[in-house]
Structures are given as structure tokens and as C-alpha cells.
Amino acid sequence: MMKTEWNQEKQTLKPLGHVPDPPSKFKHYVTALFIIGLLFASAYQTEATFEELILGLPEMAKLMEQMLPPDWAYFEPIVEPMLETIRMAVLGTTFGAIMAVPLSLLAASNVVKSKILFYPTRMFLNLIRTIPDLLKAAIFVAIFGLGAIPGILALTFFSLGLISKLLYETIEAIDKGPLEAMTAVGANKIQWIFFGVVPQISAHFMSYTLYTFEVNIRAAAVLGLVGAGGIGHYYEKTLGFLQYDRVASIIIFTLVIVLIIDYTSTKIREKLL
Amino acid sequence: MIEFKNVSKVYPNGTVGLNNINLTIEPGEFVVIVGLSGAGKSTLLRSINRLHEITDGEIVIHDQSITKANGKQLLKIRRDIGMIFQNFNLVKRSSVLKNVLSGRVGYHSTLRTVLGMFPKEDIDLSLRALERVNILEKAYSRADELSGGQQQRVSIARALAQEAKIILADEPVASLDPLTTVQVMDDLQRINRELGITTIVNLHFIDLARQYATRIIGLRAGEVVFDGPVSEATDDKFSEIYGREISEDELLGETV
Known part of the structure; x- marks a missing residue:
């Protein structure tokens, strides 16, 4: 019901005038790229790698083991x-x-x-x-x-x-x-x-x-x-x-x-x- | 008595706020200042207690020049002038009584007021002021619990507690509905008549101006273009002040 009404209305409406272009999203993409770049650059400079994190996992587990039970x-x-x-x-x-x-x-x-x-x-x-x-x-x-x-x-x-x-x-x-x-x-x-x-x-x-x-x-x-x-x-x-x-x-x-x-x-x- | 002697105000950007104003306002008058927005009503009113500085001329209040006053002298002149604002300007988180008592600070030492040690007479005076504007039962409510009209009456009570000899009201009813508008204007009129406090009000409703004023001053582009009793303030005069025909929204309507 609603839909047909809308359509009918649409047909009777005058065509829209000049629609301004929607604002460009370019800035958002650049910002996102910049942040990702910053993250990788920081990781590279501090020599932090996921590999190290994963290799460290058993050590973490060992430490947890020593902590439990608490004294x-x-x-x-x-x-x-x-x-x-x-x-x-x-x-x-x-x-x-x-x-x-x-x-x-x-x-x-x-x-x-x-x-x-x-x-x-x-x-x-x-x-x-x-x-x-x-x-x-x-x-x-x-x-x-x-x-x-x-x-x-x-x-x-x-x-x-x-x-x-x-x-x-x-x-x-x-x-x-x-x-x-x-x-x-x-x-x-x-x-x-x-x-x-x-x-x-x-x-x-x-x-x-x-x-x-x-x-x-x-x-x-x-x-x-x-x-x-x-x-x-x-x-x-x-x-x-x-x-x-x-x-x-x-x-x-x-x-x-x-x-x-x-x-x-x-x-x-x-x-x- | 308030005397304006060749008072002018030019803003730093060159805009003329007031242009060579000469006025004498006698004690006990109920003056309404009318004019379009930007005509200089507010500037004129606020120059009386020097919330706004003037750039030329002099304003003399009860034979004392507020323009030349400084330090304690200025504070003392201001103490005798109550002010009512469009937005009430109460401390919303404080009690009604504390707001009214704040009108008394000019009478006591800094230490005493800061510690909140107001004498009993001050508290009586403040409660009486609240009674006069029919809002005594709200004395210990927080100001923001009150309606707009009630808050405006609290601010009138503050001016009364101040034992002001002059009350300046800058668009006191602009944020109120028509019914409360009448109540607040009635309060101002009653105080003016009963206590003889000189009252100067900025208004933009012209029927309201006619109903309450004893004298109307019309401002246009920073100049006095009309000054006379209500009987002389005809529709034609108002059209002159406004520089055009009077429109519907400059009339408050039937409730008056």
C-alpha cells in the first residue's frame, strides 16, 4: 500500500533540480591508510613481531603456572x-x-x-x-x-x-x-x-x-x-x-x-x- | 535620579551602539525602553550600572558619576541598582534563598559573606522579598526546580533584598509565556508603586509597554527618537520608532 502510494507520488513529482555531488570519501581512506601505515612502521621500528608474541606464549603459560595457586x-x-x-x-x-x-x-x-x-x-x-x-x-x-x-x-x-x-x-x-x-x-x-x-x-x-x-x-x-x-x-x-x-x-x-x-x-x- | 550626559558608545569595530544620549530619569518612574533588536536598548540599560562601558559622555546616578567611579565606589553604586535579566541569571544549583541572599554581599565584609554568615536581619529581609513576589514556600528549593516565571520572581526578590533604589530589567519577559509575563510585569509594577523604586525595563512588546510604563523611550540606531508619556505613544509613533508598520508579533495579544 505504502509502496504504491510512494510510487504514484514519485511519478507526479517534478524532476529534481541539480543535485550536489555527495562529499568525497577520499579523506577517510587516506586517514585509514595513514593509521595502518603508522602501526606497521611503529612495529617495525620497535622490532615487535607477531612471531615473537606467539613464541612467548609458552613462557606466559609457565609464568601463570608458577603464579598458581597464589600464596x-x-x-x-x-x-x-x-x-x-x-x-x-x-x-x-x-x-x-x-x-x-x-x-x-x-x-x-x-x-x-x-x-x-x-x-x-x-x-x-x-x-x-x-x-x-x-x-x-x-x-x-x-x-x-x-x-x-x-x-x-x-x-x-x-x-x-x-x-x-x-x-x-x-x-x-x-x-x-x-x-x-x-x-x-x-x-x-x-x-x-x-x-x-x-x-x-x-x-x-x-x-x-x-x-x-x-x-x-x-x-x-x-x-x-x-x-x-x-x-x-x-x-x-x-x-x-x-x-x-x-x-x-x-x-x-x-x-x-x-x-x-x-x-x-x-x-x-x-x-x- | 539617573542622568545621561552626551552618552555615546562606539564598539571597537566602529559600530555605533549609542549616539549622544541625553536623558534624565526621575525617582519612581516606570520607564519602558522600546526599539528593534540592535537599536541599543540593552547597551543603554547596561551602561547604567556599567556592565557595558560607554566611550563618551557621563552617567550620573543620585549625583554620583558611575562613569568616573572606580573600585569600592563603583561596587557601592552597583549595590543600589538591582538587575533583572532575560535568562534570570540565578545559580541553578543553589537554593532560592541563597540566590536572594547573594544580593546582600555588597553590605558585608568579604570574609563574612564567603563563609555564608549573613545576619538574621538579612535572612528575614530575603524571606520578606520572596513573600512579596509570592514565592516564599520555595525558599529552600533548588533554583533549577522552579519554572521560568518563578525563577524570574526569585531574581526580582534578589533585587529587593539588595534594597535597590533602581531596578533595571533587560527583556525580563522574553523567555516567558504570556501568562507568566503578566505576573512578572505586575510584580515589577507593584514594587515600583509600593516601594517607589525607579524601574527601567527593556521590552519589545509594545502593548505591554503601553500598559505598564509611565514613560516610554524609543530607541532607533542608538538614538532617542521618542521620549514621552504613554498617552503620546500612539501607533504612528511606534511605527516611527520601528521604522515600519507594527506587526503582529510585536503585540503580546489578548492576555494583557
């Missing part, structure tokens, strides 16, 4: 370092988050209207983010010696970089209506920020902080590799002694903790926004 008794001695890892993440995230607030305000072009202020702030934040966590930790270990302090500092700066970046971009996207209204009531700059900006970003700020905490738990677990405290030290030790069953225990423990924290944090973040 269940080993959970007990790693509870304390695991708690230390969590504490490091809590402290690092908190300090970083607190410092991120003024910095992200300084980096936002709709709050600080002068380029002389917000460009250097952004440069500084970029610089912090460019240095990898492990390198930060290694630098702080060199300064403060082994232990949790360099780990906490590394996480503080990592959190600062991440939260500030997310936050200042959020600040730049806020509704400018309330800001205008606060200017109109005669608020000074600080009141303007607290009444116009802060309520618009506080939920985002909490969400970013929780997300950073999730990331920090995972980061904190490896910081011990460079001597910056936490569970990472035990990875190094057990791997060094080829105690793969114990490594398996640490991995399972870390996984459980990370999953619990990720799950809780995600749930809270869903409620926030």
Missing part, C-alpha cells in the same frame, strides 16, 4: 603496606585537590581576564603534567629519601595537574549569567567567585577529586618500585626473588582494592552530577 598466607604481611598505599593516595589527592582550586581559578580566562596571569599558570600546570608519576616519585626519593613522603608528594603534584586541568576547563564552560548578576549586585572579585563560580563547579570538583583518587590508588601501587613507599616495594621484592605465587597474591589484593574503590567512587560521582 594465600602472604596476604597477612601485605595488609599494612596496602593500607599505606591507600593513605598515600588519600593524602596526595587531598593536598593536590586543595592546591588545584586557586590554580584552576588562575588558569581560567573567564575569571582572570589578564593573559599575563592565566598563560603562565597554564604553562606551569602543563609542566607538572608532562613529568611522569614515576619520575616525579624518583626525584622526590632523591630529595627526601626512601619512604612514603616522596610518594605522597609525587601524588600531590600528579593530582594537582590532573584536577586543575579538568577544573579550569569546567570553569571556562560555566554559565556566565550568574557571574553577570554578581557583578551587577556590586560583589567584589572574591564574592563574585564564591557566589558565581564556586556553586557552579563544586559538584564537578568533588567528582574530579574522586576520579583522581581512583587513578592515584593505581599509581600509588607502583610508586614503591622506585622506593616511594606503599605496596609497590613488595612487587619489586617478590619479583626479584621469583616468588610468583606471592606476586599473584599482591596482584589479587590490589585488584580487589582498586575495584572496591572504583566502584564506590563511580557510584558517588553518579550521584554528584
Whole structure:
């Protein structure tokens, strides 16, 4: 029924005018080719081959065999370092988050209207983010010696970089209506920020902080590799002694903790926004 | 009293926003500014509290030049001028009461306001302001739970809590339906009459302008082309202001 109607209509319609050519797909093909080329070039340069991967399979199986069953008794001695890892993440995230607030305000072009202020702030934040966590930790270990302090500092700066970046971009996207209204009531700059900006970003700020905490738990677990405290030290030790069953225990423990924290944090973040 | 003395505004790209405006607005007047989009209504209104800077001339408010004011002086003049916006400009995630209280920040120290420690009198004043616009029961709701008309009334309450002597309303009803439009305009009129607050409103509905204004100012291409009482603002005058016949959509219609 529908079809015949459509056909009849089609016959009565005037012929179409000049139809523009559909856009060329050439660009997509070139992009695809470029990405494939890039993949092969990278593999060639790093001498990675599928052959090697397949030849390595039996080794992987052997390692898995040595890991199983995990050394269940080993959970007990790693509870304390695991708690230390969590504490490091809590402290690092908190300090970083607190410092991120003024910095992200300084980096936002709709709050600080002068380029002389917000460009250097952004440069500084970029610089912090460019240095990898492990390198930060290694630098702080060199300064403060082994232990949790360099780990906490590394996480503080990592959190600062991440939260500030997310936050200042959020600040730049806020509704400018309330800001205008606060200017109109005669608020000074600080009141303007607290009444116009802060309520618009506080939920985002909490969400970013929780997300950073999730990331920090995972980061904190490896910081011990460079001597910056936490569970990472035990990875190094057990791997060094080829105690793969114990490594398996640490991995399972870390996984459980990370999953619990990720799950809780995600749930809270869903409620926030 | 608001005085415009040879006020002009030229945008950096050379567009003339305001061209040699001379006006005196007396206390207690209900002035409606009409004109086409781009005629300079908004620029004129926003130059009064210096949300927009003028490039020439001077604006004097209660014998104080806002054009020359700076720092604390400017904030203090702004404190006495309430502003109502087309999009309400409330903080949507904050409570209605907090939005109204934000009108009080100019009266207290930075520290006190930032900590949210408003004196009890301020809270009373804010609740009274909400009562005056019939929205007291929403005091603790989040602003974004309210309808458009209710949000606009909250923003009027904010101006009242501010104890403003002048209220500027920039297209206050442009995002509202006809029924809420009348409610909001009634609120503005009541406040103007009961409290004697000088009210200046930008509108593009001309029947609305005639109904509420005590004085109409017509703008065209940044110049005042009409200034007089409502009785003089005939259809012909409006056609002059608009530079063409008045069309249907410039009338709000029967609900008024």
C-alpha cells in the first residue's frame, strides 16, 4: 500500500533540480591508510613481531603456572603496606585537590581576564603534567629519601595537574549569567567567585577529586618500585626473588582494592552530577 | 535620579551602539525602553550600572558619576541598582534563598559573606522579598526546580533584598509565556508603586509597554527618537520608532 502510494507520488513529482555531488570519501581512506601505515612502521621500528608474541606464549603459560595457586598466607604481611598505599593516595589527592582550586581559578580566562596571569599558570600546570608519576616519585626519593613522603608528594603534584586541568576547563564552560548578576549586585572579585563560580563547579570538583583518587590508588601501587613507599616495594621484592605465587597474591589484593574503590567512587560521582 | 550626559558608545569595530544620549530619569518612574533588536536598548540599560562601558559622555546616578567611579565606589553604586535579566541569571544549583541572599554581599565584609554568615536581619529581609513576589514556600528549593516565571520572581526578590533604589530589567519577559509575563510585569509594577523604586525595563512588546510604563523611550540606531508619556505613544509613533508598520508579533495579544 505504502509502496504504491510512494510510487504514484514519485511519478507526479517534478524532476529534481541539480543535485550536489555527495562529499568525497577520499579523506577517510587516506586517514585509514595513514593509521595502518603508522602501526606497521611503529612495529617495525620497535622490532615487535607477531612471531615473537606467539613464541612467548609458552613462557606466559609457565609464568601463570608458577603464579598458581597464589600464596594465600602472604596476604597477612601485605595488609599494612596496602593500607599505606591507600593513605598515600588519600593524602596526595587531598593536598593536590586543595592546591588545584586557586590554580584552576588562575588558569581560567573567564575569571582572570589578564593573559599575563592565566598563560603562565597554564604553562606551569602543563609542566607538572608532562613529568611522569614515576619520575616525579624518583626525584622526590632523591630529595627526601626512601619512604612514603616522596610518594605522597609525587601524588600531590600528579593530582594537582590532573584536577586543575579538568577544573579550569569546567570553569571556562560555566554559565556566565550568574557571574553577570554578581557583578551587577556590586560583589567584589572574591564574592563574585564564591557566589558565581564556586556553586557552579563544586559538584564537578568533588567528582574530579574522586576520579583522581581512583587513578592515584593505581599509581600509588607502583610508586614503591622506585622506593616511594606503599605496596609497590613488595612487587619489586617478590619479583626479584621469583616468588610468583606471592606476586599473584599482591596482584589479587590490589585488584580487589582498586575495584572496591572504583566502584564506590563511580557510584558517588553518579550521584554528584 | 539617573542622568545621561552626551552618552555615546562606539564598539571597537566602529559600530555605533549609542549616539549622544541625553536623558534624565526621575525617582519612581516606570520607564519602558522600546526599539528593534540592535537599536541599543540593552547597551543603554547596561551602561547604567556599567556592565557595558560607554566611550563618551557621563552617567550620573543620585549625583554620583558611575562613569568616573572606580573600585569600592563603583561596587557601592552597583549595590543600589538591582538587575533583572532575560535568562534570570540565578545559580541553578543553589537554593532560592541563597540566590536572594547573594544580593546582600555588597553590605558585608568579604570574609563574612564567603563563609555564608549573613545576619538574621538579612535572612528575614530575603524571606520578606520572596513573600512579596509570592514565592516564599520555595525558599529552600533548588533554583533549577522552579519554572521560568518563578525563577524570574526569585531574581526580582534578589533585587529587593539588595534594597535597590533602581531596578533595571533587560527583556525580563522574553523567555516567558504570556501568562507568566503578566505576573512578572505586575510584580515589577507593584514594587515600583509600593516601594517607589525607579524601574527601567527593556521590552519589545509594545502593548505591554503601553500598559505598564509611565514613560516610554524609543530607541532607533542608538538614538532617542521618542521620549514621552504613554498617552503620546500612539501607533504612528511606534511605527516611527520601528521604522515600519507594527506587526503582529510585536503585540503580546489578548492576555494583557
